[in-house]
Amino acid sequence: MGKYTAQRIHTHMQNAKHVLLVPHKNPDGDALGALIAFTHYLDKQDIRYSTYCSTDISSVFSAILPKDLEWSTKDIWKDDSVDTVVVFDTGDLSHAQITSFVKNKPYTIINIDHHATNTDYGMYNLVFNSLSSTSEILYHYFIANTAEINADMATSLLTGIISDTGNFTNSATSKEAIFIGSKLIELGANFTAIQQMLFKRLPIDALKLWGIIFSRLQKHKKLQLVHTFFSHKDMNDLSVTMDDLDGITNFLNAIHEGHAGMILKEQADGKVKGSFRTTRDDVNVAKLAQHFGGGGHIKAAGFTVDGPIEAAQKFVLKELELLCPKGLIMKEEMA
Ligand SMILES: [Mn+2]
Structure with missing residues (x-):
């Protein structure tokens, strides 16, 4: 994987003043799983961050959302302390509905994604369309930077992989995705809770x-x-x-x-x-x-x-x- 880009992003994070994390609109399990894992990674390093989503977040995912997580309103884009924007699982900025907010602003944009149609809109582009999910990319990112993956991060990342592989059944399912899935379970990911959250929840x-x-x-x-x-x-x-x-x-x-x-x-x-x-x-x-x-x-x-x-x-x-x-x-x- 792009170890060099992963390391450069990690180095950038050490010097970032205020990082804004953004998923695509109507975020799915992958966009949220990756974003939430990233909040834990920033928490551990005491790096300041905020989160912004242009739409509501589905209540389906409340099990993986940290209890104290607050989503910022549009006003966060007027906050001059924000210097870095990390966009997750988003092929182009309009899919996150933030094009007008970042236009002519001096943000360092970091693009972490696996869509084949990704437009490389970031200053750093950690984009691998052969990988099952953005969460799988983030797993490699943490490994490349020897960042610890705790049980909560493992559950978030596994949520992303399971979402995008259709519970390890669709064509995005690779031997790497299954291997990393098992690694994440070893690291404490709660497989049963993810199954319950994603697939056993429908009313009649x-x-x-x-x-x-x-x-x-x-x-x-x-x-x-x-x-x-x-x-x-x-x-x-x-x-x-x-x-x-x-x-x-x-x-x-x-x-x-x-x-x-x-x-x-x-x-x-x-x-x-x-x-x-x-x-x-x-x-x-x-x-x-x-x-x-x-x-x-x-x-x-x-x-x-x-x-x-x-x-x-x-x-x-x-x-x-x-x-x-x-x-x-x-x-x-x-x-
Ligand atoms: Mn995805």
Whole structure:
């Protein structure tokens, strides 16, 4: 791994006055797991830090959030003592919704990420898209700097690896990810608590909505795309939250038919988020998501388009037909 970059970041931290830690918007287990592990690392060295997230944090993760952690408001960006911004699990700054805050400011930006579409926006870029998760990168970072990984840090990092590998089942699962997972358990990570927190928490009404969403699955024959959707009304009707639908996207990987899966999710603000998943090596869904201004990984990517849901579905399918006249396999363009 980039031992040299990891060491330079560590050296920079020793001289930082006030570090601001930022995950991507609507942070997942990986973005939060990495950020929380980093707070423990800074705590141990008495380095001053604050945390900022542009959106709410899902209550799912309260088990790994330190009790005394307070998230700063936007005003933190007016605090002149902040000299360093560390951004976690974020392919480009707009995904963390901080572009305008860092513009023309003398911050040292540190970019720790594993997205294939990462734009290297930092002064230091610890970016490895072959690794399962940002949390896996941070494990290497701590090892490279001989920083102790305590049990709480191990639980945070393992949360990230388990989130991004779909509990060690999806294509991000590598022998390294499994090996580091076992190392983290050895260091005291609470595997059972993570399983409980991430996978054993759904109310009945949430699963009822999962059922409705699955009943809408269709296969687009020409594209070989299996797709479904849900509206904001569906969620309201059953009082289901977005957190309760969190794992449904990864469940698309369970489908054997077609070349990729897509789910369209209508948000409270009327926008529609789309997510792609594929398990095939000859389909690059990051490319498809980029067409709609989104991004992500080769096998898991997302984007946002205007709603309402019916219009979004028509628009997205039409665009995909134009983009991929021969279907989703675009071999000649793939690196
Ligand atoms: Mn990640």
